Amino acid sequence: MNTTINDIARLAGVAKSTVSRYLNGGNVSERTKAKIRKVIEETNYEPNSFAQSLKAKKxxxxxxxxxxxxxxxxxxxxxxxxxxxxxxxxxxxxxxxxxxxxxxxxxxxxxxxxxxxxxxxxxxxxxxxxxxxxxxxxxxxxxxxxxxxxxxxxxxDDYQAGFEMGQYVAGKGHQSVAYLGVTKSDIAVGQRRKQGILDGLNQGGANEVKVFQTEFDLQDAARITEELLEHFQPTAIIGATDTIAFGALKTLSRLGKKVPQDISLSGFGGYNISEVIHPALTTIRYNxxxxxxxxxxxxxxxxxxxxxxxxxxxxxxxxxxxxxxxxxx
Amino acid sequence: MNTTINDIARLAGVAKSTVSRYLNGGNVSERTKAKIRKVIEETNYEPNSFAQSLKAKKxxxxxxxxxxxxxxxxxxxxxxxxxxxxxxxxxxxxxxxxxxxxxxxxxxxxxxxxxxxxxxxxxxxxxxxxxxxxxxxxxxxxxxxxxxxxxxxxxxDDYQAGFEMGQYVAGKGHQSVAYLGVTKSDIAVGQRRKQGILDGLNQGGANEVKVFQTEFDLQDAARITEELLEHFQPTAIIGATDTIAFGALKTLSRLGKKVPQDISLSGFGGYNISEVIHPALTTIRYNxxxxxxxxxxxxxxxxxxxxxxxxxxxxxxxxxxxxxxxxxx
DNA sequence: TATCGAATCGGAACCGGTTCCATTTGTTTG
DNA sequence: CAAACAAATGGAACCGGTTCCGATTCGATA
Incomplete structure (x- = not known):
């Protein structure tokens, strides 16, 4: 089977403690070093890391x-x-x-x-x-x-990121905005990012902001977008993630609405793919x-x-x- | 520190072999089972899996x-x-x-x-x-x-997948086609898929097929696409992967060429994202x-x-x- | 109640390493 | 050349489990 430190010791004619010392850089004479090295090379010996960590407690x-x-x-x-x-x-x-x-x-x-x-x-x-x-x-x-x-x-820094996005969108003159957020059990995205966006939008002068909740996946975001458009006509939609924004995009293009001419859209994430999508998605890229x-x-x-x-x-x-x-x- | 099987044995007043048997479903009387169970619960004992695999050789x-x-x-x-x-x-x-x-x-x-x-x-x-x-x-x-x-x-089944794609594209009447392939050191994609595509195109009647080589990433594919268009005007481009197709798409839209009106495009992969991209990418989805x-x-x-x-x-x-x-x- | 087999249990060896300690070997110095 | 010390080495214990084996206990039966 697999060679162990005992085999090496036996074949080299030394104690296994000496082999262990050789492997871990202790005091070993050049002569025995050579002997051990030779045996290890011949046998392709690899120490068993389980046995090592058992003793090392690490x-x-x-x-x-x-x-x-x-x-x-x-x-x-x-x-x-x-x-x-x-x-x-x-x-x-x-x-x-x-x-x-x-x-x-x-x-x-x-x-x-x-x-x-x-x-x-x-x-x-x-x-x-x-x-x-x-x-x-x-x-x-x-x-x-x-x-x-x-x-x-x-x-x-989800609050700050949200804030900048909110400020940007409102700064472009969007007054009525839909935010596609997620469950508030997600503190980072569901709470902080959302609060940042709301504060940013507010500070930028948007006065009709509505929040909707979706799952993280594309399909659900597409569905929620369809629902919300039935009773709300925002000039911009902000997705809590790029995937959510893509979901919204899916519904929008299915309904024949052009982005950004008919409605604006932005997300969070900064996926590579965003740049191929036409139009390129305005988003926040996290590092x-x-x-x-x-x-x-x-x-x-x-x-x-x-x-x-x-x-x-x-x-x-x-x-x-x-x-x-x-x-x- | 961390409790061991010895601690459990000591606290329960039994031998550690008995504890081991208890844990592995051996013969233990109800009375000692109860004792051991109690101690294990109180101490939150978790067996050390390294020690286990050391002996088990698995x-x-x-x-x-x-x-x-x-x-x-x-x-x-x-x-x-x-x-x-x-x-x-x-x-x-x-x-x-x-x-x-x-x-x-x-x-x-x-x-x-x-x-x-x-x-x-x-x-x-x-x-x-x-x-x-x-x-x-x-x-x-x-x-x-x-x-x-x-x-x-x-x-x-890369050959077959390639073949079906080639046949489809040629079947739509495309005679001159550019294939964006990858290094042939990749046997699956670089050799089989390519051969399938070439055979499929050929069988479908495409008579001017040129093969170009790119890396797997979007940027490189975009660059190669730009180069190839300088001396070749295919009616369709087939990317060896969806990412490569997206790279081509990036260049095409930068040059103002519309897909599929000006030029057709297809890929391999079937990413979720492909369906949001407009136009939806024709592709092969692997399971x-x-x-x-x-x-x-x-x-x-x-x-x-x-x-x-x-x-x-x-x-x-x-x-x-x-x-x-x-x-x- | 004595006998016997099965169930239960403890002791010890083992897995493959590391490390401590004591002993041997080698080198330097007075 | 002997004493003193450092370097090199072997032996044994240990890490935390599993498993084999022998001893003990138990219950059933004669």
Whole structure:
């Protein structure tokens, strides 16, 4: 079967402690080093990392819990986390919950059983149960994308992003605006971003703003858009995400309404695809790679018991497309 | 610190072998069961899975190597793999290589050190080095998306898909067609799909077909499209992937050419987004979830040393959008 | 009540590493 | 050349589980 450190020791005619020292850079004479090196090369020996972490009480695993893998935002964040962690000799264990909130709890427990050194939770909401579970774990947990008082968090500046978008749309002269938001159990998107948008719109002079609620997916957003247009005729629609905006776009083009001539549209996200869509979508681009890198470095610090700021904010930039019409002059 | 099986045994006043038996369903009397259960509940004990797999020589980890996480296809396949594996009590270890081919080799070795029970490699190409490395591992490896004689593979029916697309486009009366393909080191897309398209076009009567090579990303495809249009005026462009087709679309709309009135366009992939794009892209949708589920079940069989067919093929469907104009009648 | 087999349980070895400690070997210095 | 010290090495314990094996307990039967 697989060669073990005992085999190496036997074949090299030394004690296994000497082999271990050789592998970990202890005091070994050149002569025995050579002997051991030779045997290891001949046998393709690879140390069993389970046995290593059993003694070391450190697995160099970091667990990441993501709501889904097939969204632009999460996968970009995940890629960045993975790359950064690997640079620092950690292995990333990604669990996806398929947006089922109870699977988040389950995943937290499962990861703690795997004895990961730390957990990054890309969250969509945060219940009492989450908080309890995390506190019962004896592992550092970093929350990404939601703000919770009790834990270390990395968030986007959703209020400010929303505010700038609201101000921009209102600044183009849009007075009656529909906002396609999401559940308020999502603090980041459902509460902060929304509040930012409302404040921005208000400050910019929009006086007829209506809020509608949709799921995160394209189909539902398309359906809600259709419904809302039956009793409200805004000059602009703001989607809480780009996907939601695309959903609205789907309905609009089906109804023969042109963007931005007949109605304006904007979103949040900044997917690559947005630039091919005609008209290019006006949106907010979050710096997802930066978020991922920051998350990776933060969780490593946490496992080393260094102090980290409880709340860190990742940046964004405003992308002006052609999807919002200027109603002024 | 963390409670161990020894603590439980001590607190319950039994031997640790009894606790182990309790946990694994051996012969334990009701009375001691109750005692142990009580202690375990009080202490929130979770067995250390490293210690378990050390003895068991089985980790219940399956490693998955993916070229990237931020592509629609890979992330859908990954989600399906992960869900299916979890159902069967396996943990998925996802490594992304950021499209660097040498990191695939590195990842294979790294996963074997983690003693995963099996590896699923979502491949973009297959070199001699890959084959050597895989053979030197003593772990079952399943190749997805590429066909290699030596190993078990799951592929899409790329030739047939290409053929149907070629036939369709030619059938609409397009005689001069540009194909935006990729490197032939990618056997699936770069060779089979291409050959299918060429054969389909040929059989459908297209007589001026030119092949161009691009990277997989949108930007490069946009650039190549611009170049090719300088000395070739096809009535249709076929992209090897939807992303490549979007890249072409970007250039076309920048040059003021309308799809499909001025030029027709099609792709491969079937992303959600394709239906919002106007015009809806004609494309081939692969059944990525099915591929993932099949991959998960196959690798489990392989770890159990069951025989599996060396080559399995996953299906696709033709999606007719509005991006290919009928030049006939 | 003695006997016997099955159920229950504890002790010890094992998985493959790391690390402490004591011993041996080698080198330097007085 | 002996003493003193450092370097090199082997042996044993340990990490936290599982499993084998032998001992004990228990209940049923004769």
């Amino acid at each position: 697995t160099n695993f970091i667990g990441v819990i993501a709501p889904t893998l097939d969204s632009y935002v999460t996968s970009t964040v995940l890629m960045a986390i993975d790359e950064e962690l690997r640079k620092q000799d950690y292995t990333t264990l990604i669990l996806s919950t398929s947006k089922q909130i109870d699977r988040e709890i389950e995943s937290l427990i499962s990861l703690s059983r795997q004895k990961v050194d730390g957990i990054i939770l890309i969250a969509t909401g945060m219940t009492e149960k989450h908080i309890e579970t995390i506190q019962s774990l004896h592992i550092p947990v970093l929350i990404v994308a939601q703000e919770v008082e009790q834990f270390n968090c990395i968030i986007n 997802n790679r930066e978020t991922g890198i920051l998350a990776a470095n933060t969780i490593i610090k946490m496992t080393n018991e260094e102090v980290v700021p409880p709340l860190q904010v990742s940046g964004f930039s405003f992308i002006e497309g052609e999807s919002v019409q200027n109603l002024k002059g | 980790t219940n980890f399956i490693g998955v190597i993916a070229p990237t996480l931020d592509s629609y296809v890979t992330s859908t396949v990954l989600m399906a793999i992960d869900e299916e594996l979890r159902k069967q009590d396996y943990t998925t270890l996802i490594l992304s290589t950021s499209k660097q081919i040498d990191r695939e080799i590195e990842s294979l070795i790294s996963l074997s050190r983690q003693k995963v029970d099996g590896i699923i490699l979502i491949a973009t190409g297959m070199t001699e080095k890959h084959i050597e490395t895989i053979q030197s591992l003593h772990i079952p490896v399943l190749i997805v998306a590429q066909e290699v004689e030596q190993f078990n593979c799951i592929i899409n 990525n979830r099915e591929t993932g589920i099949l991959a998960a079940n196959t690798i489990i069989k392989m770890t159990n040393e069951e025989v599996v067919p060396p080559l399995q093929v996953s299906g696709f469907s033709f999606i007719e959008g509005e991006s290919v104009q009928n030049l006939k009648g």
